[in-house]
Amino acid sequence: MAPSLAPSAAGRSTTGGVVLGALAMLVGAATLGFAVNHFSPHGIPVFPQAASTPLPLPAGLKAISPRDAQAALKTAATVFVDARAPQEYAAGHVPGALNIPPSEFEARLLDHLDAIEGARAIITYCQSVECSEAVEVGERLLESYHGRVYVLEEGWRGWQAAGYPVRQGARP
Amino acid sequence: MAGLAGGGLPRPPGCPAVTARRRPTWLAHPAVGAVCRVLLGGIFVYTAVPKLMRPDEFARLVYGYRILHPDMVNLVGITLPWVELVAGAFLVVGLLPQSAALLIGAMLLMFIVAGSLALLRGLQIECGCFFPLLGGHKLGWDVLVRDALLLLPAAQVLAWPSSFVPRRRR
Numbered sequence: 001m002a003p004s005l006a007p008s009a010a011g012r013s014t015t016g017g018v019v020l021g022a023l024a025m026l027v028g029a030a031t032l033g034f035a036v037n038h039f040s041p042h043g044i045p046v047f048p049q050a051a052s053t054p055l056p057l058p059a060g061l062k063a064i065s066p067r068d069a070q071a072a073l074k075t076a077a078t079v080f081v082d083a084r085a086p087q088e089y090a091a092g093h094v095p096g097a098l099n100i101p102p103s104e105f106e107a108r109l110l111d112h113l114d115a116i117e118g119a120r121a122i123i124t125y126c127q128s129v130e131c132s133e134a135v136e137v138g139e140r141l142l143e144s145y146h147g148r149v150y151v152l153e154e155g156w157r158g159w160q161a162a163g164y165p166v167r168q169g170a171r172p
Numbered sequence: 173m174a175g176l177a178g179g180g181l182p183r184p185p186g187c188p189a190v191t192a193r194r195r196p197t198w199l200a201h202p203a204v205g206a207v208c209r210v211l212l213g214g215i216f217v218y219t220a221v222p223k224l225m226r227p228d229e230f231a232r233l234v235y236g237y238r239i240l241h242p243d244m245v246n247l248v249g250i251t252l253p254w255v256e257l258v259a260g261a262f263l264v265v266g267l268l269p270q271s272a273a274l275l276i277g278a279m280l281l282m283f284i285v286a287g288s289l290a291l292l293r294g295l296q297i298e299c300g301c302f303f304p305l306l307g308g309h310k311l312g313w314d315v316l317v318r319d320a321l322l323l324l325p326a327a328q329v330l331a332w333p334s335s336f337v338p339r340r341r342r
Contacts, residue, residue: 018274022274025268030251030254030255032254033255044231044246129235
């Protein structure tokens, strides 16, 4: 083995030196991350309160916490849209929520057109934080609907976990 | 910098820093060190790139672990991939190898703790480790075992730092 690859070639640092080096690396890398994020087209807000969304969502969609959504439930001007499959909807949904899965978007939208058009805001949700149906339905709603469209942050699971009202059956 | 912090007493140029009581074994062999650095650092660089290209998607995966406060999720989504990349690159090259190994070891421990908490709470989530944007890689105990195994090369580098960078003589 070449002498330059001897174990001591890198030099053995003191514990303090090693920790300091690691901290410097951490700070340097984080700074680089912030800088790149600032200029990147895929950049996200560092602290999401301003956008009220911890979930980076497509333009036009905003996230809403289960607590805020529950507050909105009390105002008739907000319409909930359940983007899950009809069986999941029937097993339990937000009271008053309209069932519009992406696979039946057009037909279901026509069924509920009056309610959608009269809404001041729409809140979509699917099963959990990682599902994509709520985002998909939200994006398609934005094509024709001009109010605000929110995605429920934790989805149906978050709503259930918070102990908020639940209704069963195929009717809203 | 690795060669600058060499303890209290000045060391003659080129003098090995191996202490007398630590008898070098095959583990201390520089070739083993090189393999450990390239393997571990390479994995971190390789997996960091897709994450740092899409901080929004990575932040969503971090959010899935439900450990951090939602306000902190984006902060981690933005910075963690870059810390992985920089530490991995430093480790491969052998710049501040012990610091890079320490940082990577700390990240691995963090992944193990976060993953264990998620699994113990019964969360079925994407692991977000190797190909976070391709999906399909569920978080499981196998992932955590692999993370634990990766602690071994990190420990090797911490114990016997090696480098591809020739040491500067002062």
